[in-house]
Amino acid sequence: MIRKINLLLEPLKYLKIQQNFEARLISTTVNLFNESTAERPATSVANIKSKNTLNKAMKSYLERAQQHDEFMKTEKHQFEIGKRHLANMMGENPETFTQDDIDNAIEYLFPSGLYDKRARPLMKPPEEVFPQRKAAEFDETGRPYHFLFYTGRPNLYQVLHDTVEKINELNNFEDTMIRKNLQPDPNLALELSGSQWLDKNTLEQKLVEPVSDGEYSNFLKAMDRLCSLPYSHKAKDFIMEYRKPLMSNSEAFDVIKPQIGPDGRQFVTTYECRRKRAIGNVTIRFPGTGKISINGQDINYFKGIQQREQLLFPLIFTNMQRKVDIEAEVQDGGESGQAGAIRYGIAWGLRSFIDQEYIENMRLAGLLTPDFRIRERKKPGQKGARKKFTWKKR
Amino acid sequence: MCATKVLFSRCFAVSKLNTPILSYIQQNSMSVYPNYYIEPIYRKETQQELVKTGEISKYSHIPTKATLNGQTCSDSYDPVIALFTNYVMRQGLKALAREQMDKCFENIKRLQLEKYHKCTTEEEKLKIELDPKKVFHEAINNSKPLLQLTGVKRGGVRYQVPMPITDRRSEFIAMNWLVDAGKEKDRKVRFAMQLARELVDASNNTGKVVKRKQDLHRQCEANKAFAHYRWS
Numbered sequence: 001m002i003r004k005i006n007l008l009l010e011p012l013k014y015l016k017i018q019q020n021f022e023a024r025l026i027s028t029t030v031n032l033f034n035e036s037t038a039e040r041p042a043t044s045v046a047n048i049k050s051k052n053t054l055n056k057a058m059k060s061y062l063e064r065a066q067q068h069d070e071f072m073k074t075e076k077h078q079f080e081i082g083k084r085h086l087a088n089m090m091g092e093n094p095e096t097f098t099q100d101d102i103d104n105a106i107e108y109l110f111p112s113g114l115y116d117k118r119a120r121p122l123m124k125p126p127e128e129v130f131p132q133r134k135a136a137e138f139d140e141t142g143r144p145y146h147f148l149f150y151t152g153r154p155n156l157y158q159v160l161h162d163t164v165e166k167i168n169e170l171n172n173f174e175d176t177m178i179r180k181n182l183q184p185d186p187n188l189a190l191e192l193s194g195s196q197w198l199d200k201n202t203l204e205q206k207l208v209e210p211v212s213d214g215e216y217s218n219f220l221k222a223m224d225r226l227c228s229l230p231y232s233h234k235a236k237d238f239i240m241e242y243r244k245p246l247m248s249n250s251e252a253f254d255v256i257k258p259q260i261g262p263d264g265r266q267f268v269t270t271y272e273c274r275r276k277r278a279i280g281n282v283t284i285r286f287p288g289t290g291k292i293s294i295n296g297q298d299i300n301y302f303k304g305i306q307q308r309e310q311l312l313f314p315l316i317f318t319n320m321q322r323k324v325d326i327e328a329e330v331q332d333g334g335e336s337g338q339a340g341a342i343r344y345g346i347a348w349g350l351r352s353f354i355d356q357e358y359i360e361n362m363r364l365a366g367l368l369t370p371d372f373r374i375r376e377r378k379k380p381g382q383k384g385a386r387k388k389f390t391w392k393k394r
Numbered sequence: 395m396c397a398t399k400v401l402f403s404r405c406f407a408v409s410k411l412n413t414p415i416l417s418y419i420q421q422n423s424m425s426v427y428p429n430y431y432i433e434p435i436y437r438k439e440t441q442q443e444l445v446k447t448g449e450i451s452k453y454s455h456i457p458t459k460a461t462l463n464g465q466t467c468s469d470s471y472d473p474v475i476a477l478f479t480n481y482v483m484r485q486g487l488k489a490l491a492r493e494q495m496d497k498c499f500e501n502i503k504r505l506q507l508e509k510y511h512k513c514t515t516e517e518e519k520l521k522i523e524l525d526p527k528k529v530f531h532e533a534i535n536n537s538k539p540l541l542q543l544t545g546v547k548r549g550g551v552r553y554q555v556p557m558p559i560t561d562r563r564s565e566f567i568a569m570n571w572l573v574d575a576g577k578e579k580d581r582k583v584r585f586a587m588q589l590a591r592e593l594v595d596a597s598n599n600t601g602k603v604v605k606r607k608q609d610l611h612r613q614c615e616a617n618k619a620f621a622h623y624r625w626s
Binding site: 191193194195196245246247303304305306309310312313316317336339340344360361363364365366367369370371372373376 | 424426430433434435436438441450451452453454455456457458459460461463464466467468471488489492
């Protein structure tokens with residue numbers, strides 16, 4: 001539906017039209033100047049008519065399109081040159097220099113400590129950097145293609161229109177089912193718990209249209225209405241187009257393959273387990289007898305009971321207390337931070353030796369989520385991170 | 395080199411102009427977790443219940459927050475006791491608070507055993523609860539208030555209006571009263587001992603805390619006439 005101007009063919013087509021049109025325009029003006037005093041021939045009138053057929057909106061659009069196209073062309077050209085320079089600087093072959101290489105080179109040449117990744121320097125092809133634009137929404141006579149063109153946001157209102165159509169369809173379907181004395185199958189019911197609606201920015205990108213807050217909430221309301229219907233599973237494809245999964249695919253847990261140690265036992269090492277300021281490496285050996293060594297000591301390394309409990313938590317949870325040996329090296333941080341780091345390392349490494357079902361249970365128990373919470377810094381002009389100094393007006 | 399720099403700066407300038415490339419991350423105020431993360435279900439029994447009811451499939455695609463430091467799935471763990479330990483804790487000294495709680499349970503056991511052995515008949519012996527954890531839960535249940543007095547200003551006068559309270563709030567009040575009662579003691583008596591006595595008393599529906607609860611209820615009864623200020 002949404003044609004993109006960045007396609008190679010279309011701008012060229014429009015360019016051709018425009019070139020023809022300009023040539024005609026020039027010829028007509030020349031004709032007019034030449035023959036203004038003389039009788040007007042029929043051909044020039046015809047030319048003027050054909051000029052008038054090209055709508056003003058179309059004209060300005062074509063101009064804009066050409067401008068954009070030229071701009072993109074120069075940007076692309078400059079990007080190519082920049083890429084080659086970069087490849088030369090890094091001492092690599094410019095012909096085989098990929099986008100990954102560019103990213104690495106930029107990170108190497110312009111190291112940035114800025115927190116937000118979007119604020120860091122980047123070099124991407126211009127197609128990714130510049131937002132996509134809509135193609136012409138009207139023909140040469142200025143007549144819009146889309147019946148909702150005058151709403152100002154045809155794509156958004158098309159979605160809302162489709163939603164209402166689906167709702168009506170489903171209502172009719174429900175009526176027929178009621179007449180037949182049939183109930184909706186609970187097994188088929190639409191499962192939405194694992195996904196959420198597209199957020200506003202993503203929706204805007206998808207529709208190539210700006211969406212206001214009110215319009216976005218209207219969109220959500222309409223979609224929720226559709227989902228609440230008893231036979232909403234029939235519109236699943238349509239609904240799922242506007243939802244995204246809560247857990248991204250990168251979060252899917254790839255289990256580490258155990259290695260074989262010199263003593264013939266399997267082992268898995270988890271590196272860089274973190275919690276608060278503590279950091280450590282945890283090795284799990286299978287089969288074992290439940291030996292625990294932390295920095296060369298046994299579980300008495302931790303003085304507190306809570307820390308020992310934390311250490312054993314994943315082992316108890318998966319019933320592996322006496323089946324594996326654990327070796328951990330941990331540094332920095334305090335007691336509970338170190339215990340938390342080791343707990344995460346054990347849970348992460350244990351996945352290699354247990355069933356898929358247990359892994360899912362561990363995930364649900366929050367053992368496989370790294371705890372990134374850290375102490376909030378103290379602010380100047382305040383007593384602590386949030387607490388203010390006592391202050392009296394008088 | 396200079397030329398490339400110029401080129402780069404151009405590319406950077408370009409990147410500043412446009413809409414964000416990276417996908418938009420849902421922020422949950424100051425939390426590190428996005429708002430759709432659920433609290434971890436870290437107890438084995440709770441998970442098994444969910445499996446029985448079939449509700450577990452609901453959670454299969456929702457990410458969970460990390461389990462907190464004080465939470466485990468071990469048999470000795472009791473969420474109510476963990477909560478009470480946190481109320482006993484002062485200035486973040488959790489280890490000390492835990493130690494006090496352990497001593498307190500030991501004291502409860504001793505007190506109950508002492509009573510048990512003093513009993514002469516079998517019937518009296520059966521009445522005495524020897525499990526300190528059961529004593530603790532009973533004590534908290536008995537000291538939970540049903541109503542609460544809240545100040546409401548009407549016509550320049552402050553009225554004490556009885557209000558219904560949530561279960562969580564009443565639990566908090568009961569625990570706080572128990573901790574206060576444990577601190578109200580002679581200098582030579584230890585907190586763990588005093589708290590144990592209060593818990594045993596409260597489990598028998600006697601003692602300072604239960605009296606405090608009854609006082610509050612009496613006050614609420616007396617101020618019944620102001621109850622309409624709650625909504626008018």
